[in-house]
Each structure stands twice: as C-alpha cells, then as structure tokens.
Amino acid sequence: MAALRCAHALRRLSSIQCSRRSPRTVRGLASIKPPSSLFAPLDTFPERHIGPDDAEVSKMLSALGYESMDAFVGATVPPKIRVPAASVDNTSIPAVSESQLHARARELGGQNKLFKSYIGMGYHSAVVPPVILRNVMENPAWYTPYTPYQPEIAQGRLESLINFQTMVMSLTSMDIANASMLDEATAAAEGMVMAFVSASSKKKTFLVDSGVSPQTLAVLHTRAKGFGINVVTGNVFALLEDETLRSGICGVLIQYPDVNGTIKDFTSLSKKVHSLGGLVICATDLLALTKLKPPGEWGADVVVGNSARFGVPAGYGGPHAAFFAVTDRLKRKMPGRLIGRSRDTQGKPAYRLSLQTREQHIRREKATSNICTSQALLANMAAMYAVYHGPVGLLRIADKVHKFTQVFKTSVEAMGYKSENQVFFDTVTLDVSGTAVGNAHNVHAAAEAAGINLRHIDESHIGVTFDESVSPADLVALLDVFASGAKVSTVSLSDLAEPKTSAIPESLQRTSEYLSHPVFNKHHSETEMLRYIHHLASKDLGLVHAMIPLGSCTMKLNSTSSMIPLTWPEFSNVHPFVPYDQVKGYRTIIKELEDDLCRITGFAAASLQPNSGAAGEYAGLSVIKAYHESRGEGQREVCLIPLSAHGTNPASAAMAGLKVVAVKVHSDGNLDLEDLKTKAEKHKDQLAAFMITYPSTFGVFEAGVQAACKIIHDNGGQVYLDGANLNAQIGLTNPATCGGDVCHMNLHKTFAIPHGGGGPGVGPICVAEHLAPFLPSHPAMPEKGELSIDAVSAAPFGSASINVISWAYIKMLGGQGLVDSSKIALLNANYMASRLAPHYTLRYKNENGRVAHELLIDLAEFDKAAGLKVTDFAKRLQDYGFHPPTCSWPIATCMLIEPTESETLEELDRFCDAMIQIRHEAEDIITGKQPKDNNLLKNAPHPVSVMTLSDSEWNRPYSRQTAAYPLPWLHEKKFWPTVSRIDDAYGDLNLICDCPSVEEMTS
Ligand SMILES: Cc1ncc(COP(=O)(O)O)c(C=O)c1O
Secondary structure: OHHHHHHHHHHHHHHHHOOOOOOOOOOOOOOOOOOOOOOOOOOOOHHHHOOOOHHHHHHHHHHHOOOOHHHHHHHHOOHHHOOOHHHOOOOOOOOOOHHHHHHHHHHHHOOEOOOEEEOOOOOOOOOOOHHHHHHHHOOHHHHOOOOOOOHHHEHHHHHHHHHHHHHHHHHHOOOEEOOOEOOHHHHHHHHHHHHHHHOOOOOOEEEEEOOOOHHHHHHHHHHHHHHOOEEEEEOHHHHOOOHHHHOOEEEEEEEEOOOOOOOOOOHHHHHHHHHOOOEEEEEEOOOHHHOEOOHHHHOOOEEEEEOOOOOOOOHHHOOOOEEEEEOHHHHHHOOOOEEEEEEEOOOOEEEEEEOHHHOOOOOHHHOOOOOOOOOHHHHHHHHHHHHHHHHHHHHHHHHHHHHHHHHHHHHHHHOOOEEOOOOOOOEEEEEOOOOOOOOHHHHHHHHHHOOEEEEEOOOOEEEEEOOOOOOHHHHHHHHHHHHHHHOOOOOOHHHOOOOOOOOOOHHHEOOOOOOOOHHHHOOOOHHHHHHHHHHHHOOEOOOOOOOOOEOOOOOOOOOHHHHHHHHOHHHHOOOOOOOHHHEHHHHHHHHHHHHHHHHHHOOOEEEOOOOOHHHHHHHHHHHHHHHHHHOOOOOOOEEEEEOOOOOHHHHHHHHOOOEEEEEOEOOOOOEOHHHHHHHHHHOOOOEEEEEEEOOOOOOOOOOOHHHHHHHHHHOOOEEEEEEOOHHHOOOOOOHHHHOOOEEEEOOOOOOOOOOOOOOOOOOOEEEOHHHHHHOOOOOOOOOOOOOOOOOOOOOOOOOHHHHHHHHHHHHHHHHHHHHHHHHHHHHHHHHHHHHHOOOOEEOOOOOOOOOOOOEEEEOHHHHHHHOOOHHHHHHHHHHOOOOOOEEOOOOOOEEEEOOOOOOOHHHHHHHHHHHHHHHHHHHHHHOOOOOOOOOOOOOOOOOHHHHOOOOOOOOOOOOHHHHHOOOHHHHOOOOOOOOOOEOHHHHHHOOOOOOOOHHHHHO
C-alpha cells in the first residue's frame, strides 16, 4: 500500500515538474496546472482537494464515451440553465495557495482584538483541555464521520453522545436528554413549541420572564410567529397573576440564573403553571447546576441551555452544543437526535439513534421541529470535558468562578458601586450611576482601554460575568477599571480575602449527587483521557478510513489547511457580542464569504445566521413570508413542495406558518409540471412559495426547472431552492439562473465544513435583491433593517468560527477550482453509475443517460427475489470497510450514492468492486446457493465477536474468510465493525438513553 501511495505521489510530482507529461489542463481541469513560473507557489490546493488526477479523469471520460470534459458536462447539465464561464472563475475568485491562505488568515486574525470578556449572556471563555483540543476538536477521526446512521461502525461517538445525554440528565436532574441542539435560543424556541403542542395548540399564550437573554427572546419572537403563539414578556410571577392571560397560557420560559445573574426560587411558580395546564421551560447553565438545586428537583418540564463553557471555544458565537432535557412524559415529543441503548444480534449492549422518525423520515408537514444536523462534535467535546474533570473537578471550577464573582462584588461595593443582585452564581449587575464615573458609557470606555469587555445593559447598568479562564491578575486588572472609575485606590491581590460563605441561599443549593457514573470518575489523568478518546475513535469509520458516499450529504475532503486557523485564539476566543470594531478580521471573512456565496448562487445578499440547512430553510421561508406581508399579501400561505423533497422542507414550511400542498413527481424522477401548474393556479391568491431541490433529490438535473419557477412567479409565489445539492452546480449553473428567489447552502456539505459526526453545520441563505431587506436581524447587530425578520439563531453570525473553514476552502480552490470540483463531482458519480448499472437498477438518468452528482440504485428486485432489504446491503458494505450510502431515501427501496470530487478513481473502483461483489453474494441467495435466512447479507456485519465464535457456534454456510475478507484488498484495509447488527425495534420499545450502570456493564 505504501508503495502504491508512493507511486501516486510520484505521478503527481511528475505531472507538476516534467513538461513531458501532459499538463492537467488537457481534459478541462483548468485549476490544476504546472506552476507558471519559478515564483509560483507549489502548495496549490485544487490538486490536493480533487481526487482524480489527469490520467484518471481521461480514463473516466473514455469509459463514459466522451472526448472532453466539456462534452461530458454538456450532456449532463441542461444547456438552458448553464451560466457563462466568467460567472465563477479565477478572476472573480482568485486562488491562493495553502501557505498564502494561512498568511492571510493570520493577518485577518490579527485584526480581531483579543479582549478579556466578562460579557456573559450565555457565552464564556472556555478553557479547552489541550488533550481534548488536539485529540477531539482537531482530530479528523472525530470531525470527519457522518451522523451515526450506521451504528455498528459508530459506537465510539454514540457512547460519547450517551455521555453527553447522561451529563445533561444528571446535572439538570431530568429524566431524559437529547444529543444536542443548535443553540440555546433555538432550544428554548423548541421548548415553547412543545408547550404549545402539548396544550393541543389551543392555548396560545407563552410567558417569557424578563430575565431571559435578549437573543433568546428574539428567536422566540421569530418562531412564535409561524405557530401563532402570543409571546408575553415581563416578570412572570406578576404575569401569572393576570386574569386576562391565565386561561390561555401554554407555558412559561424562565432563566436560572437569569441573564442579570439573579437566581430565583421557581418552585411555587412551577406549581402554578402546572395547575394552569402549562409547561415550565427553564434555560440554565450546567456549571451553575453543580451548585444550584437542579430544575428537575423543583418542577421544570423542559430544561435547555448551552454546554459550551464545558471546554468549547466561544468562536464568535459558535458552534456550541445546546442541550434539551425533559421529563419522562415528554420524551417521545422531544425534538432532535436521541441516542439510545439497544442490543445487537448476539444480545450485547449497543448504542444507536433512537426514534429515527425525527431524521430523513421526519414527519414532514406534521412535524413541529425540523432539526437534523445538530452539534455532535461540540457535544462530544463538552461530554469529554465532564469525563476529564468529573464531578469533583467541575465543582472545583464552579467554586473558583463563584468565589471570584463574590470577591469582585465585595470589592466594587466597597468602592461605592451598587450591586443589583445579592443571590448569584457568576454574574453581577452593577448600578454605576451613584459613583464618580457617572454612567455606564464611561466605565465601558475605561474597560475597553484596558482590553476588557463588560456587558452593555443601559446608561447606568453594567453586567460582569466570570468564567474559568479568569486569572487572579485578570481580576486585579478588572478591579483597577472600577477603582479608577470610582476614583479610589487600586486593589492588590493581598487585599482580597476568600469568601467564607456562598452567595447562594441554602434553600437553592444543590444537595443531590451528580455525574456519579463511572465514566465521569476514572479518566482524570491525561494518559487515561487520551486512551479513552482514542479507544472511542477507533470504533468509528470516518473519512480517515474510506469514502463515505452518503447521497445528499457531500462528504468531501475537510482539508487540514482549512481547519488549522479555526483553533487559533484570534478566531476561537472571541465573544459573539463584542463591539464590531474588535472583530474587523471576522467581519472581512464574513463579508468575503457572503460575496463569494452570492457570486456562486447568482443572488444579491446573504445571511450566515442559520446554523444548519434546515435552519436555513426556515429562515428563507420566513423571509418570503415577510416579503408577502410587506406587500399587503399576508394571505399568501400555501407552499408547494414536491413529494420527493427532503423531510425538512415541509417541516420548515409548517414551522414558518405555511400550508403545505404536495406536488407529484413523474416515474422518471422529474417534477410533474402539469400538476404543479394546476396547483399553482388553484392556489393563485394564496400561493406563497414553491420549494425545489436542485439537482433533485433523485440525483437528476431537471430540464424543466426554469419552467417550474415561471409557473410559480406567474402565480404570485416565490421560489425557494434547497441548495443541499449545490456541489453539482458551481460555475455550471446557479440557483438564480434556475429561477429561484432564495436558496440555502449547507456549508457542511458543499463548502467542506466537516460533518463532525452529526454537526456542526452552517446553512446560510442567499436571496435575490427584492428579498434582501428581509434577511434576519439580531439584537447584537447594529444595523437592523426596518423590514428584517427577527433573529433565527442565538448569535448574529450563527456558528461564526466555522465560516472560516468555508472561506478558506473557497479562497484556496479559487473560482476555477470550485468549478472543476463540481465537474469532477459529476464525473465521479457518472463513472460509478456506469460501473454499477450492469449489476444494479439505476433508477433515474437524463435523456443522455447521465445522472448529476449522485446516483440512485433500486434494490427492490432483491427483496422480491430473496427477501433482501436495503439494510442488508448496507450492513454488508460495512464488512467491506465502507460506510453505506444513504439508505431508503428518497425512495424506500433505494440507495443514494454520492462520491464527491475528492475521491480518486482507485477509491471509486474499490467501492464499485465491493458493490459488485455483494451483488454476486446476493445472486447466490437468489439462486438458493445460500439460504435466505442465514447468509452473508442477512448476517452482516461480522464483527470480531462473531468471527471468534467457536467452530461449534459458527453455524453459517460460509467461511469466516468469506465473511471478513471477501476481496483481497481487505487484508490491507480492514475496518472492523465493533458490534453485530443492532436491533432497532428493541431500542425504540425500550427507550434507555443514558450510560449503563456498573452492574449492567459487568453483567
Ligand atoms: C436535500 C436536503 N435538504 C435539507 C437538508 C437539511 O440539512 P441539515 O441537516 O443541515 O439541517 C438535507 C440534509 O441532509 C438535505 O439533504
């Protein structure tokens, strides 16, 4: 293998250095050229990102019968929708080399000022344990896998996510928690909707306490609109006494501790809300809960929050893992992914995603949540932080934070400042008006001059929040600012005494144990932690092992060079609400990324706020709705969606308050334009939008896309283009040319943000000019437009830090490299289609026999002939060391295969060889050579525990050799699933979502 790799490297080298070898431009890959001069960089990115080299490209084109790349693309993408080559090229997006990109990132990073932030509001300067930073966050074994749809090759991150769930359940004292939410604000909004639905959508009033963070409130307002929920804000204790409100209350949101730092006893309030039939939703802080009576002990029904202070960088707003925990009676209504325990065919315990109806099979327009991609990587980091520190370490951290806050409060009170809250954990709100400094503005000015950020509240109030990162020297520097404001002498460390009592009254103090499970009590040395992290990683198949050809997921290279700047402090240690002049570097990156995305999509403006594709859909549809309303056409609320659409499309439409009407699809995979026309005309006066995925979810470029969009526009609607498949389009066509008005992109697909084992993601939207004024605002954004919709995410730029990855990806590829990537994505898919077509039924192709960037194969015939299901093929692929393609979506009997441009011909062939060999194995079952109930496919996968069965237990009509090494290269490249096939039904019936106890583990 090493020799092979060496030969490959030599081939590449020779293609760059020797003029005898044909330059890589011959077949149309203009981005990959030999250096034009001695001074041109050698570390250009396109040749690293794009898998096939020139010879491989030629070979694939020949196999498909094309003379040139242009001829192939011409037969694949409908001519009517092609865009001029100049729309995306190296003039519009110049390519930089890997080292040039790093130099530019350093320069821009240097323009972000690294102030010490005491802003709080749910964001902290987390201390990331180096062992977690290097071995989880910066480790491709953790960041490159997909959502664990294939649990037999994902037990590592499933175990870690169960740790996350257990950690949340334990600290909140709730019955069940999910595996993360996008952010605290959207988690709170999901809680609100849960309360609304639990009250049968009849009670429409939702009370929000004035101590709730402003960004959460903004997101609640946006989300409430679509459901017709009436959000009432104020002192909830007083609001509950209001007779006019009481009968209509479906729930209440409180924050504990609240945004100003105050901690209240909500026991009686919970009883009152319950007596009115409502739910109590509590936003909280996991670190505070090590010291505070947990919400589960005083009556909360839903508990949400952000886990980021558990070792996840602030990253100018994210990504972070929010959490969502509920009481037992609400568990089956919980949004998001839920990891559960089940058993494998050998009866051994195994983890899996529970209740998968919440995924691609999402309940379409009946869904009340659209969340798919969440924040798995960050949840894993937070869980690892809890594993590393354990309950004792966490309490030590919480004690330090609390005592620093107490010392600060006592010191500034002695200087004459008035503290607004006497009961607190880590935050105090100060009234500065009675001191020499006079007003808050002057304090902020002095603080900023000292490199310190405080929370802006109003003219006379300031918020100060402490976290683990604050050192004694930081505390003294902070006190200096206040001392000079009060015109008193400065304080030195020796003046500061350790508080003897807590600022939390006994009645609110935690007495119950937490994190008592062994996993949180043993990996506290770095050696143990390192081994635990790598032990789990070794169970999971990621891009570090093999291609992950998941259709609609675009699992391409997540280059190391684009990941490196992410963890530089200049990008990771920035609070999302710092003044704009402190983030010039970030703002340049955001602006350049927005501009490039607009160029690529053909649209006029962008918002990077949505932090997943589904969040983008919701934002885009809300923008469309606001547009209609601004024109006095608020009655437009019908959204046409093809039956082939991803489940999030109808779910997002319903959440935005639209009524979904399904549009038929022809048997050739194309949209039924007649049906579309009939329905558009029927709903002419109510038509708000049409959602279309392009290329379609069946993997074809529909030639009629522009005609479809025209029908919608002729009937007063707007077109939403789901850009999950944008990788097929760049520089060849674009959503605007296809006829769209809005599109979202999944930066975690097309633009190379790693999927993180289930998130993070970024789902920005781009819009045509007439929709630009409606793009989401945010309380922390100075420039709120009059027509802007409210925030859709907790932070102004969503998961801001990972935008750096997509920015780097675009800049390093340059315009030409982006276009070449799309071309090779098409070529790779078509090559695979041509190799697999003789063996499998290829479901859809265009009139030239071409698919787009993915292919759909139908396995229905095998079910008919031998009872073999899609799952049997998928599990058998695991034995070949591959992650199976997307299964049973968009058609139940199909597999959707997407290779991306990053895979070499050798890897494509390896996968095709595996599929073809499995086809032969299936043939043996069809012809009766192997029994229908005991064969290689039905028994797959074959983990070591099966392979080591004794001869008397090995009751299979095939050898162990055939089971584990069906093709020769497996002897070199074997990946072992760690459990045998997992029983899904058992897991759903017996929903258990926390770590097994010691007894269970040893039994
Ligand atoms: C076609 C399509 N639309 C929307 C989505 C939702 O994106 P996300 O998972 O980022 O929310 C997906 C995700 O797989 C998709 O394939």
